[in-house]
Amino acid sequence: MPQPFTIQLPIKHVQLGVRLTQVIIALASGITVIGMIVLAVATFMMSDSKFRADHGLDNTSSSFASTPQQSTAQLASQTSSGEMAVVPTVRVVADKQEITVGEKAQLSWEATDDPSLCVASDDWSGDKQSKGNEDVGPLDKAQNYIFTLTCSTKSGTGFGATSVAVKSAAEATPTTPEVPTTPNTGSGNAAQRPKVTFSVSPTSVKVGAAATLRWSVANNPTGCTAGDSWSGGKAASGSQSTGNFGTAGTRTYSLTCVNGAGSETARVSVNVTANAPVVPAPVVSLSISPTAITAGSAATLSWSVANNPSVCTASGAWSGGKAASGSQSVSQAGSGTFTYTLSCSNSGGSGARSVTLTVNPAPVYCGGKPGCYGRSALAAHATPGNCWSWNGDWVINLSSYAPVHKGGASAGSLESSAATCNHDMNAILRGAAGISGYRDKRGNAVFTHKPETYSNSGASALAGYRVGYYDPAKP
Known part of the structure; x- marks a missing residue:
């Protein structure tokens, strides 16, 4: 199953509290250089505290939270006045992480900062209110469905997404455990270092199948490098297929991004399980000897069936259950062409074979008229x-x-x-x-x-x- 997530990109407010006019006035009033520096620091601290109070932030840094079944992203931009503008935070949640083909799921969402427009994409569509819920489905294909909601304000755009895994009835009960989400690790300034959002879908596949890696990185990374089961430099956002897995086992993928404030690494894993053994369908061999007789005479059917059939049934001119190999004498009272069929099956499929027997009329011994054979x-x-x-x-x-x-x-x-x-x-x-x-x-x-x-x-x-x-x- 894909691991849903929530991420909020931190916002750093920096405002310089010293204006050129204050400096000029201070010099004109005879304030010393030391006094001017004290005034600047005090002004900065008061302005920074007011910004945090206005936006509900603590005095350390913005937070990073992980919540099941959802993902949110928030982008920040700088206004013309020098302040950092807050854009919507979008949260999308599915009531079920996994359902069976033909079932529905309910989506709930909420966007902050009163966005002027919210648009659904990926596996749903249309304009949406900033808050609401909606049933999606019935979802009729066994696949991973992604539901994304993008909301915009005058300041910028934010998005949120969630996923629902739809499985066939036979796959509804997982045979392998979910891969746990691994917390991100990093070094440097926790607020300013890169924030890596990294996911894989699906998290459990069979040998011969593939999964898709998706990632996005905030705080302007200067470089991102793939590790563990993949490699190479990566862009700040993108997606990539793992390729088809050739063997069973657990595959781990890591993505490490850096900037001037530090580095952060995110990891995801995929469980690759072996396919059930392929059972070949039965191969039926059937023959009859001789292929032509006179009425009242007999012929012999002989057969053998490869690949361990679970059941074999005779039809046509004979009937009943049959063993995987054997022989049987057959005869017909009347003349004509008779077909003998043997059908066998197992968990891998079925196979059948037919033969025909020609039965000629029996000779008539005549002591009078008319002539029998000319x-x-x-x-x-x-x-x-x-x-x-x-x-x-x-x-x-x-x-x-x-x-x-x-x-x-x-x-x-x-x-x-x-x-x-x-x-x-x-x-x-x-x-x-x-x-x-x-x-x-x-x-x-x-x-x-x-x-x-x-x-x-x-x-x-x-x-x-x-x-x-x-x-x-x-x-």
Whole structure:
């Protein structure tokens, strides 16, 4: 949290009590030189005492006070008569130093010496009375808000400021203590030496973030030097970023300013805390084998999830909670394309992976009509298996039905499943091979059929019969 502060710049009244006319009169009256000196000192002391009484000052010096939640500054200027003119002292206070996003804060302020104009700036705006209060907000961003009020009189201008830290709900309770304000130290004349106002905002940050240093110095410093966690000469007022912090720890910044009356040093500190460990989101690996099956068959899903998932859930064509690794057999009764998705999450995020399974229709075994797969599909199977043939649009199982050859075979000659399924039908039809037990009407075991027979046209001597092999894996 930024450390609010109050500062009043001291005012030194010096008035010479001896006028030239008094000297002339004194000489004319025969007053000695010693008497003239006594008169001058007495006049100065009376004039100085009257000035202090008129302005409520003690007989030592002006005061420096530190008050939480506010800051004031007062500038002095010299009038044409030689006296120091007092300008307004402005005090701005916030009722809360820290709030949560969406909340309001109330500002109260008061300016002395009846200023003719007061203007709000930074995170509020508009003309203001010399005294009042006002709600600001709701403040909807997690950041540090600064509220400054500048008031003017004929003699000069003064300003005051306060800050309100707005945090997100998760950050509302600080995990690190506030950095205490360190009193300024100095040497020389306390009233006339430089008066250093130095602040840092915010006072607690995470690694990788930055803070802003702000300062102003009264009583005409001849030089200002940065120390501790920064360095170099500095102007009498300004602001500077600390830069992003790379490591955790406490950083201290000092500013020392000097003039002919002495020196003063102010210090501020920033708590830099480590970020919470970054948790990587789960990485899901999911596969299926095989990627295509027939209805009623099964495939296997296999998966593994990296980065310690806290929960994994299946969706799509499967469901339920799943472990971080495993395998599962899956099947589908119907045909189509099915998607299997596995989603996993942890505090770092979530991850998901999907795979698809193609399910083809199961083969239909036909003993009658119509044809199950068509002639070209059946003819393409060359691996011996169950023996089938077709006749037009009918499919015939030769294991249970042996058709009579209609091409003029010898009496009792059949195309039996045992004979036909073990021979090359193309060679048989072209007369290059025969079928055991088969003879044509001339008694030939080998007979070259006409091309119409090869193509199963209407003039085929076999009247449309063809024989092939059925392979369950190739419907």
